[in-house]
Structure formats: structure tokens, C-alpha cells
Amino acid sequence: xxxxxxxPLYVRVNGATTAPSAPKLRNVLAMLLVHAGQVVPVPxxxxxxxxxDPPVSGLTTLQTYILNLRKMFSAVAGLTTAEVARDVLVxxxxxxxxxxxxxxxxxxxxxxxxxxxxxxxVRGDDAAGVRDLNExxxxxxxxxxxxxxxxxxxxxxxxxxxxxxxAAFEYLVDVELRLGMYREVLAELAALTVENPLHEGLxxxxxxxxxxxxxRAQALQVFHRLRGALVAGLGLEPGPQVQRLHQAVLNADxxxxxxxxxxxxxxxxxxxxxGGGRSY
Numbered sequence: 507x508x509x510x511x512x513x514p515l516y517v518r519v520n521g522a523t524t525a526p527s528a529p530k531l532r533n534v535l536a537m538l539l540v541h542a543g544q545v546v547p548v549p550x551x552x553x554x555x556x557x558x559d560p561p562v563s564g565l566t567t568l569q570t571y572i573l574n575l576r577k578m579f580s581a582v583a584g585l586t587t588a589e590v591a592r593d594v595l596v597x598x599x600x601x602x603x604x605x606x607x608x609x610x611x612x613x614x615x616x617x618x619x620x621x622x623x624x625x626x627x628v629r630g631d632d633a634a635g636v637r638d639l640n641e642x643x644x645x646x647x648x649x650x651x652x653x654x655x656x657x658x659x660x661x662x663x664x665x666x667x668x669x670x671x672x673a674a675f676e677y678l679v680d681v682e683l684r685l686g687m688y689r690e691v692l693a694e695l696a697a698l699t700v701e702n703p704l705h706e707g708l709x710x711x712x713x714x715x716x717x718x719x720x721x722r723a724q725a726l727q728v729f730h731r732l733r734g735a736l737v738a739g740l741g742l743e744p745g746p747q748v749q750r751l752h753q754a755v756l757n758a759d760x761x762x763x764x765x766x767x768x769x770x771x772x773x774x775x776x777x778x779x780x781g782g783g784r785s786y
Contacts, residue, residue, distance in 0.1 A: 507583055507594075507609030509539050512616060512667070513647025515654050517609075519582045526578060529655045530555055534571045536654045538595065540613070540663045543606030545598040554657030572602055613667065616645045620674045632681050639678040646671060672702065679711050680766040688718040699728065703735040707766060710748045714764055717755045725755045 508518040515532055516523045526532050537546055537554055551568055552560050561567065576590045583590070591597065594608045623638030650667040651660065675698065679691050695712040702708055709732040716725035729744070729752045736742045744752070747764065754762035 507579075508612075509542075509609050510612045510647070511536060511539050511651055512612045512645050513649070514652050515539075517578070517582060522582070524578070524582055526575070528574075531571050531574060532654045533657065533660065534568070535575055536651050536656075537660055538575075538602065538604040539611060540651075540660070540667075542604045542608070542611055542614070545601045545603045547601040550659050551601070554659045557657060572597075612645050616642050617670075619645075620670070623674070624677060627677065627681060632685065636678060636681055636685075639674055642674055643671065643678065672698070672705070672708070676707050676711065676766060679715075683711065683715060683718070683766075688715045691715050692719065699732075703732070704739060706732065706736075706745055706748050710751050710764065711766055713748075713751050713755060717751075718760060722755055722758065726752070729755070 508516075510516040510518070515525050515536055517525055517535075526535060533555055534551060537551055548565070548568065552564050555568070556564060572595065576587050576595050579585065579590045579594050580587045583594070585594070594605055596603050596605055619638045619642035623635045623642060626632075626638060627635035650664045650671075654660065656664055675694070679695065682691050691711070692715055695708060695715060699705070699708050699712050709728055713725040713728045716722070716728065729748065732748065733744055736744060743749075747766075750762070751764055753759075754764075
């Protein structure tokens with residue numbers, strides 16, 4: 507079985523994709539997936555389903571949800587419910603767990619690729635770093651758990667995944683800018699700065715890509731848009747890094763070397779070595 511949480515929730519077996527239709531059933535499945543291989547305590551499941559006001563029948567209802575998920579796994583995987591209870595969705599002391607070996611989860615592959623990509627950049631292998639980070643971001647099909655109603659526990663995990671995606675994107679754009687791929691990153695940075703109006707790192711990268719593409723006026727507009735959002739929303743001025751970028755744009759300085767996320771590697775790979783863009 508394959509499971510997906512980096513976008514709409516899905517379970518896939520032999521190319522056929524399915525997922526529970528009931529919102530709370532989707533919530534329980536998502537909780538188990540994002541903690542795959544770990545015991546999810548019953549109180550955490552109850553809290554995510556009903557916050558601080560569970561019904562009197564909450565525990566019984568949760569047990570029904572677990573039974574329904576086991577029936578779903580049984581139907582799609584061709585296993586008996588007893589086999590599912592033993593090998594896939596297991597009962598543990600105090601809670602339930604989706605067995606780590608039950609299937610392949612997209613977020614686990616994403617995390618492995620991000621780790622290998624960052625390690626490649628640290629050792630100076632830009633080609634491998636860009637390849638792995640690009641492949642990691644291509645696994646995203648939309649916002650994490652886009653179609654799952656999230657309580658406090660699941661929402662915190664969802665936000666963690668989204669922050670990880672932004673960080674991976676920043677690492678990738680940083681090396682792409684150093685490799686001269688200014689125009690290739692403009693469209694994605696334009697969208698992400700609108701979605702994240704207070705994110706100084708993304709705005710700094712967007713400013714620099716515009717500046718190196720010969721679009722100084724637009725780079726300055728990005729700075730003033732960021733500054734306006736920070737002052738209006740938080741009463742803060744942009745940080746020193748963005749201020750230095752702003753000054754470099756004003757001075758038409760293309761020799762300035764900003765440091766966004768990773769240090770310049772010893773060997774830079776040619777820009778032609780890399781593939782297409784990322785869908786999300």
C-alpha cells in the first residue's frame with residue numbers, strides 16, 4: 507500500500523486510489539499516517555476529533571472508526587480484518603498504531619530526499635542537492651492534508667510539514683540563484699511571497715532574482731510590499747539581511763553575495779544539469 511498526506515489524503519493499492527469519505531474517519535486515518543510507526547494515544551485521537559468537548563460515546567465511536575478503517579484496509583489490500591489488526595492497524599497499550607512496514611508514505615520519502623539534498627549541498631555537490639530537493643518538492647500535490655478536517659494535534663503536524671516545504675524550497679532556490687538560474691525561480695517566488703507576505707527569506711530571494719534579471723524596479727516594489735506588511739502587521743522593520751539586499755538593489759550592485767540558507771559550495775554545477783519546475 508501507498509499513502510499520501512502531502513496534498514489530499516489517499517490510500518493506493520495496485521494503482522487504485524481510495525480514501526474514507528467521512529470527515530472524522532479521514533481525521534483518524536491522517537493522525538495514524540503522520541505518526542506512522544508510533545503509537546497514537548487514545549486521548550490524542552479523541553482531542554483531535556472533538557477538541558475539549560467529546561461526546562459521552564466518544565471512546566466507543568473512536569473504536570468504530572478504527573474498525574471501519576480496518577475494513578477499508580481489508581477490502582483494498584485483500585487481507586482479512588484479523589490480518590489487518592495484526593499487521594497494519596494495530597492496537598497497542600493506550601492507543602493505536604499504523605505499522606511502519608504497512609506501506610510506503612510519501613512524507614517519509616520526502617524527508618529522506620530533503621536530508622540527502624541538504625547533505626549534498628554541504629559537501630559541495632550542487633547537482634545532487636538540486637536533484638534531490640527538486641524531487642522532494644515534486645512529491646507535493648497541494649497543501650498538506652488539504653481535504654482533512656484537522657484538530658489541534660493534526661493541525662500542528664500539518665503546519666510543521668508546510669514549514670518544512672518552505673525551508674526545502676529556500677534551500678533549493680538559494681543554490682539555483684548561485685548557479686545563475688534567476689529567471690527559472692521567478693514564477694514560484696512570485697506565488698510564494700503572496701502566500702507568505704511576512705516571510706523575509708522568500709522575499710529576499712525574490713528581490714535578488716528580480717535584480718539579477720535586470721528588473722530593479724520590481725525588486726524595490728517587493729521590498730516595499732514586505733516592509734509595509736511587516737510594519738502594519740507586526741510593527742517591525744525588515745531584518746538586516748533584507749535591508750542589505752535593498753541597499754544592493756538601490757546601488758545596482760550585482761557583486762553582493764547574499765546568504766539565504768546554505769554556504770557557497772566549492773564546485774558549482776552548470777545550470778543546464780537540472781530538470782523542470784515543481785508543480786507545487
